[in-house]
Amino acid sequence: MKVFNEKILRVNLKSLSHSTEKLDIAIAKKFIGNRGLGAKYLYDEIDPKVDALSPENKLIIVNGPATGSNMPTGGRFMVVTKSPLTDGIAYANSGGFWGPAFKASGYDMMILENKADKPVYIYLDDDTVEIKDAAFLWGKTATETTDALLEVHGEKAKVLCIGPGGENLARMASMMNDYDRTAGRGGVGAVMGSKNVKAIVANGKSAFEYPDAAKAKEIASAKVKFLREQPGTGKALPELGTAMLVNLVNASGVFPTKNWQGSQYEKAEEISGEALRDRFLVKRSACYRCPVACGRVVKDANGEEIGGPEFETVWMFGANMDNDDLAYINMANELCNEYGVDTISAGGAIACAMELYQRGYIKDEELAADGLSLKWGDKESMVKWVKKLGLREGFGDKLAEGSYRLAESYGVPEYSMTVKKQDLPAYDARAMQGQGLNYATCTRGGCHIKGNMLPTEVLGPVETRLDRFNTEGRAPHVRNAVNLATITDSLGFCIFIRGVGIPGFVEMVNALYGEEVYTPESIVEAAERILTLEKLFNTKAGLTKADDTLPPRLLNEPIVDGPSKGHVNRLGEMLPEYYELRGWDSEGVPKPETLAALGL
Amino acid sequence: MKVEVLLFNFLRDGRGKVVSMDVNEGTTVNDLIRLLEIEDDVVANVLVNQADAEFFSLLKEGDSVSLFPLLAGG
Numbered sequence: 001m002k003v004f005n006e007k008i009l010r011v012n013l014k015s016l017s018h019s020t021e022k023l024d025i026a027i028a029k030k031f032i033g034n035r036g037l038g039a040k041y042l043y044d045e046i047d048p049k050v051d052a053l054s055p056e057n058k059l060i061i062v063n064g065p066a067t068g069s070n071m072p073t074g075g076r077f078m079v080v081t082k083s084p085l086t087d088g089i090a091y092a093n094s095g096g097f098w099g100p101a102f103k104a105s106g107y108d109m110m111i112l113e114n115k116a117d118k119p120v121y122i123y124l125d126d127d128t129v130e131i132k133d134a135a136f137l138w139g140k141t142a143t144e145t146t147d148a149l150l151e152v153h154g155e156k157a158k159v160l161c162i163g164p165g166g167e168n169l170a171r172m173a174s175m176m177n178d179y180d181r182t183a184g185r186g187g188v189g190a191v192m193g194s195k196n197v198k199a200i201v202a203n204g205k206s207a208f209e210y211p212d213a214a215k216a217k218e219i220a221s222a223k224v225k226f227l228r229e230q231p232g233t234g235k236a237l238p239e240l241g242t243a244m245l246v247n248l249v250n251a252s253g254v255f256p257t258k259n260w261q262g263s264q265y266e267k268a269e270e271i272s273g274e275a276l277r278d279r280f281l282v283k284r285s286a287c288y289r290c291p292v293a294c295g296r297v298v299k300d301a302n303g304e305e306i307g308g309p310e311f312e313t314v315w316m317f318g319a320n321m322d323n324d325d326l327a328y329i330n331m332a333n334e335l336c337n338e339y340g341v342d343t344i345s346a347g348g349a350i351a352c353a354m355e356l357y358q359r360g361y362i363k364d365e366e367l368a369a370d371g372l373s374l375k376w377g378d379k380e381s382m383v384k385w386v387k388k389l390g391l392r393e394g395f396g397d398k399l400a401e402g403s404y405r406l407a408e409s410y411g412v413p414e415y416s417m418t419v420k421k422q423d424l425p426a427y428d429a430r431a432m433q434g435q436g437l438n439y440a441t442c443t444r445g446g447c448h449i450k451g452n453m454l455p456t457e458v459l460g461p462v463e464t465r466l467d468r469f470n471t472e473g474r475a476p477h478v479r480n481a482v483n484l485a486t487i488t489d490s491l492g493f494c495i496f497i498r499g500v501g502i503p504g505f506v507e508m509v510n511a512l513y514g515e516e517v518y519t520p521e522s523i524v525e526a527a528e529r530i531l532t533l534e535k536l537f538n539t540k541a542g543l544t545k546a547d548d549t550l551p552p553r554l555l556n557e558p559i560v561d562g563p564s565k566g567h568v569n570r571l572g573e574m575l576p577e578y579y580e581l582r583g584w585d586s587e588g589v590p591k592p593e594t595l596a597a598l599g600l
Numbered sequence: 601m602k603v604e605v606l607l608f609n610f611l612r613d614g615r616g617k618v619v620s621m622d623v624n625e626g627t628t629v630n631d632l633i634r635l636l637e638i639e640d641d642v643v644a645n646v647l648v649n650q651a652d653a654e655f656f657s658l659l660k661e662g663d664s665v666s667l668f669p670l671l672a673g674g
Binding site: 232252274562 | 641642647651653
């Protein structure tokens with residue numbers, strides 16, 4: 001394998017047939033790979049108006065040029081499809097080891113079409129593609145599925161699968177790989193479930209071919225050294241994992257509580273990264289070629305080792321539900337992984353339901369059959385709701401529709417803390433103006449990571465960072481953060497190495513190609529192209545400027561507590577400039593001249 | 601004067617979670633960092649009484665100072 005194998009695998013699930021076609025390398029370079037390349041194929045191949053859970057939708061799994069290489073964190077693959085949660089484009093990536101094994105099997109991209117009549121799984125190795133009966137896997141959790149497939153195909157195989165959440169078409173279902181790595185957002189697992197595909201086993205063994213191995217090794221080593229020397233990636237993140245952010249984000253008063261009714265959690269220390277380490281950490285874990293190792297392995301109540309929660313999960317099942325018991329956060333995280341649902345959106349649905357209960361929209365009678373409550377802080381019920389959501393059992397069936405559709409069914413969608421019906425992560429954008437613009441405009445809906453303003457608005461000395469309460473001149477910073485994330489994604493890297501910057505990314509990818517394919521300017525232009533294509537997909541799917549907004553609470557209800565008290569997000573002061581910078585018109589539609597300039 | 605220092609992440613190593621200190625009038629956040637023998641450029645986020653503060657902020661009796669190393673991720 002190399003930057004691209006120049007081979008696409010197309011699987012027709014209806015006829016259980018497959019074919020191989022050549023990847024046009026010029027198109028791959030134009031869209032970088034991974035997220036960008038997936039967007040290009042999705043845009044070209046489906047009508048953006050199709051029902052996301054119908055056979056007409058396609059599920060694209062795609063690697064980037066760095067995937068499987070020796071560059072740090074170069075192991076990520078992307079899933080691109082139409083989202084059943086947002087009804088716009090979905091792209092969700094994951095680390096672990098599955099992406100490199102998929103690339104090593106000889107393909108760059110897999111396009112799953114149509115729908116199988118009965119459950120199947122797909123097996124890939126160096127010379128083989130098999131579509132196999134998955135009846136024995138249906139209904140199994142992620143761990144049960146992975147164990148069963150490794151039993152069949154050997155311990156070295158890598159498994160990507162869905163849990164019951166995906167089978168039951170929970171709109172926030174995830175895809176799980178390597179047991180506890182997750183392509184989490186947008187409901188990509190529900191699309192896989194709608195096609196009756198339970199798992200994809202990759203067992204390729206070919207090695208990465210470098211045009212100049214010595215040069216690639218030299219650059220990879222330099223980048224690893226750089227990342228180890230940075231205080232964030234070299235010490236703070238390895239030490240506590242992403243949950244290290246709990247105390248700082250909380251101290252800054254942007255840590256939402258009780259479905260965003262408050263913004264500072266008095267018991268944050270109890271659920272902090274420090275507490276997670278001191279009370280539960282067994283060891284750190286790392287994805288493919290990662291020098292950071294932010295992953296956590298923790299012990300559960302029985303002393304068993306399980307994957308530990310990320311910062312977003314700690315917040316969602318902690319502060320946002322008024323639960324200060326980390327043991328139950330660990331449990332909720334584990335259940336989300338096993339049932340295959342996104343922790344942010346599954347948790348968002350439960351937190352929203354708790355507020356609907358608090359306000360009297362959901363009544364006890366409706367929950368009686370489940371025998372569970374929706375009271376703030378009821379941790380026993382909280383973890384059980386996760387399972388019921390994954391199984392669409394009882395009230396869990398409503399939760400599986402996601403918080404927006406849930407709140408809408410009671411006539412009060414304003415209590416869903418979502419953008420484009422996808423739940424927001426853990427930063428209160430009322431006191432992080434740029435983060436609000438990022439949330440509102442993210443092409444995959446409510447999300448922080450695809451243009452995260454945390455590093456520029458919260459992290460670092462006050463002398464050097466942006467004033468998080470100020471909107472003036474904020475749009476260019478958001479554009480830059482979004483472009484950087486788009487490049488990172490499309491190359492197949494983890495966002496946590498964004499510190500190498502665009503020149504660093506260009507240096508790495510050019511070394512893998514063995515020629516100067518990109519300059520910092522041309523790769524930014526490619527990112528602009530990808531973003532605009534995603535926006536175009538959403539526009540054709542029916543999303544408008546009205547969807548590039550924030551929940552009413554963030555625009556109209558000032559923060560009530562903590563050091564950020566009194567602030568709301570002033571999106572309207574930033575959005576026009578952002579559209580202008582992107583070459584989109586005042587309604588957020590890409591202008592014809594922008595499309596022409598970007599070669600779209 | 602007495603001040604309280606809240607430490608986070610690896611700044612707690614060997615120092616603990618909360619340190620009560622008796623310091624002179626005119627002490628700044630930077631002075632406090634040196635008194636705690638924290639290396640230069642390690643502290644990134646400083647809050648005094650929950651509000652963002654600068655390294656040269658002057659402290660006063662009863663202040664609560666939070667010190668965070670540079671974090672990454674999110």
